[in-house]
Amino acid sequence: MSSFISYFINGISLGSVYAIIALGYTMVYGIAKMLNFAHGDIIMVGGFTTYVITSTMGMSPMVGILSAVVVCTVLGVAIERIAYKPLRGASSLSVLITAIGVSYFLQNAALIIFGADTKSFQSVINVPPIVLADGAITISGVTTVTVLSCIVILIALTTFINKTKTGQAMLAVSEDKGAATLMGINVNRTIAVTFAIGSALAAIAGVLLCSAYPTLSSTTGAMPGIKAFVAAVFGGIGSIPGAMIGGIVLGVIENLSKAYISSQLSDAIVFSVLIIVLLVKPTGLMGKQIQEKV
């Protein structure tokens, strides 16, 4: 029983990372109506930035995390400006192919800069573990921090969207771009802000992910990125609480199947969840059915 509980807790920890990544996916999808394939690779950039600052340059972990957030935010906005903005109004196929190109570009640029060998990432989180039930269950510091940051981010993001002008503008743009423009909302700026927030979240997710699984390579972000998308679809794409629940459920499913079924098949099981969700409830748990007008 205690082993089940510890797998479960690890699953929630991994799921919280997925949830933070999925938030970025879901926001960008809701507002720019595009699947930002490069989102997963921004996680990797965040991890590498922290790695360079803390391990290579020997600065404090806090500086590492902050610079990861700054670098990723700038990168996210730059990608949007250079690659996606010119394609606004083009077919979704070409936007999707461009996003894949950007993702591929980031992966291979990192491969050339940092080499093909896997780096060992020094955890930047120094929180003592919590021991429960006379040592039968230990919750590591990384898990505590990950789950807490996930909750803080969810609250902060919901408040931001519901209480600030920019947040309201985001809702308006996601509802109807044309009408939002007529109401005096700067659509381009709103989309750029969305990308900035999404990328900053990806940077945090990157640091948390690399602290929990202390390896780093150019493809670190690819798999978590895709799984986070699965989480976003599971929760209902475009919905913020949905992304949160989807992420955590997916993390638990992945960890439990790794423990009790097969470690090699856990990815396959996670992706099967995606196919089952699309079969049973294509809008996800909390997604809205969008009526299409001609």
Next chain:
Amino acid sequence: MKEISKKTKQSLATYILVIAFYAVCEIWLKTGNMSSLMEGLLVPLCYYMILAVSLNIVVGISGELSLGHAGFMCVGAFTGAIFAVTAGANLPELLELVIAIFLGAAVSAVFGFLIGIPVLRLRGDYLAIVTLAFGEIIKNVINAIYLGVDSAGFHISIKDALSLNLAEDGTTIIKGAQGITGLPRNANFTIGIILLLISLFIIQNLINSRQGRAIMAIRDNRIAAESIGLSVSKYKMMAFVISAALAGVAGVLYAHNLSTLQATPKNFGYNMSIMILVFVVLGGIGNIKGSMIAAVILTILPEKLRFLSDYRMLIYAVVLIAMMLFNSAPKAIAFRERLMESINLKRNKNIKEEA
């Protein structure tokens, strides 16, 4: 004599191009001037071209994006390989290959159909992500399973070869991550070209048929196509299944060109699917001839430019982005139109002055 239509002419030009390519390579080979490197590339060229045209059905004609073509190729490859080392082992080489190709195509088509059921009725970019997931699932599953056969039939295990509990006459076919060994290696360039021609024939016929026009109508305007009574999911499914089947054929060809077949990230992973996508995008989305030419160039060029090999994938990425920005960005399209207009104006002026 009956007038040959423009479409027939275009299809004929494609076939002639392939046959000319075949003739040039054969002459080059027979006169003994071809390097062993190039000789080794001949069959790969065929299956890359088949993959490129098969992906072009989904991307170009149906307007969807599949990122799992390597997965369908993997399904075809393993189906063909399992047949080759079991029932096909005692058959004549050519017969074995032909049956393997049909089996590979059929099994890939079934997988395409199963993937298509949940996805193709949805709107949006779900197909891309689901096919990507499918490719990963197939690769993981094949790396995890052990398959053996004995007089009692097939045995499957996800632990190891011993837990298959084979009878004395049994043999292990798939050894987990080690894959399938002892394949016949009976694919050759001529068979590859014949398969390519058959694939082209199927695609050209599809494009010029009633069904093909329906698929393209759905791509261009789904709502309008629906309103005249076309079944969107049926036609999308048709394009997707045909494409999957042809990718399976390419997989069978791939497997029969090797003595050991393994599912590694390199041959059946995401990178492979992206490479096929680069062929299609560089050759022109929807342009069958172009995607074949791109496949040939992008297969031969990296071999000739070895010093650039580290940057190859980076260059592919830039090519994808640049092609999309240049071809699809509304501003770029407007710019091109203005450019063409001004050129036409000048030409008209010159003609007038000459007159």
